[in-house]
Amino acid sequence: MIFLLQHFAINLLSVFSADTFNEVSHFMGTFWVIQYLMQPVLIFGVIFHFVMGFVLEIKNNKARNISYAKNNGAANSTWMSRNMIWSGAAILAFMGLHFYDFWFPEINTKYIVGDMSGQLANGEFRYFEELQHKFVDLWRVVLYVIAFVFLALHLLHGFSSAFQSVGANNKYTKGLKGFGKAYAIIIPLGFIFIALFHHLNH
Ligand code: HEM
Numbered sequence: 001m002i003f004l005l006q007h008f009a010i011n012l013l014s015v016f017s018a019d020t021f022n023e024v025s026h027f028m029g030t031f032w033v034i035q036y037l038m039q040p041v042l043i044f045g046v047i048f049h050f051v052m053g054f055v056l057e058i059k060n061n062k063a064r065n066i067s068y069a070k071n072n073g074a075a076n077s078t079w080m081s082r083n084m085i086w087s088g089a090a091i092l093a094f095m096g097l098h099f100y101d102f103w104f105p106e107i108n109t110k111y112i113v114g115d116m117s118g119q120l121a122n123g124e125f126r127y128f129e130e131l132q133h134k135f136v137d138l139w140r141v142v143l144y145v146i147a148f149v150f151l152a153l154h155l156l157h158g159f160s161s162a163f164q165s166v167g168a169n170n171k172y173t174k175g176l177k178g179f180g181k182a183y184a185i186i187i188p189l190g191f192i193f194i195a196l197f198h199h200l201n202h
């Protein structure tokens with residue numbers, strides 16, 4: 001959730017100033033703390049999160065096989081909470097496309113080709129142009145927007161349940177839940193805005 005906040009903030013820059021987006025992207029893309037400390041932690045966190053998600057889902061299904069006489073799921077849980085595995089799977093599918101679109105080319109350019117300059121042949125930074133180019137294809141924009149809707153559904157339950165999981169049940173819980181709901185709607189909506197903005201302005 002902290003990553004999504006910074007990722008949203010940096011990508012939102014691309015809507016307001018190509019130069020600022022290029023400067024910040026180059027800094028984040030070459031600063032050793034981000035590249036060699038934060039990025040490995042992030043990627044490990046993403047992998048650990050979805051593997052544990054699947055493991056727990058399989059465990060819960062096994063435990064649930066003692067089917068309740070009459071299970072009125074809706075009575076005691078939200079659609080979002082009962083379908084975290086599906087919204088999670090949709091986000092994972094998005095990550096596959098997203099890594100193909102942005103991260104693998106980034107890793108290839110910097111660590112396989114070995115070009116840390118971030119520059120095109122004309123000496124300009126490449127980040128804004130590469131991002132805009134990706135949102136020319138309507139099919140990609142549609143897939144991204146669908147994925148961001150699932151991201152909202154996943155966060156709508158995930159945010160508050162994350163604090164519940166760590167036992168943060170105190171006088172701030174109500175406020176946290178409210179903040180969580182706002183976060184779960186504003187951040188994915190913001191990503192939808194960025195994708196549509198670049199598609200409509202390329
Ligand atoms: C319009 C929306 C988005 C845009 C324009 C965007 C853009 C980018 C770009 C340019 C990179 C390469 C950055 C680099 O490695 O230097 C990247 C990487 C990445 N993106 Fe996104 N992204 C968007 C939404 C998302 C969302 C919603 C998620 C998570 C659910 C996400 C997760 C990641 C991850 C994990 C990486 C690899 C780590 C990193 O390099 O920071 N992105 N994205």
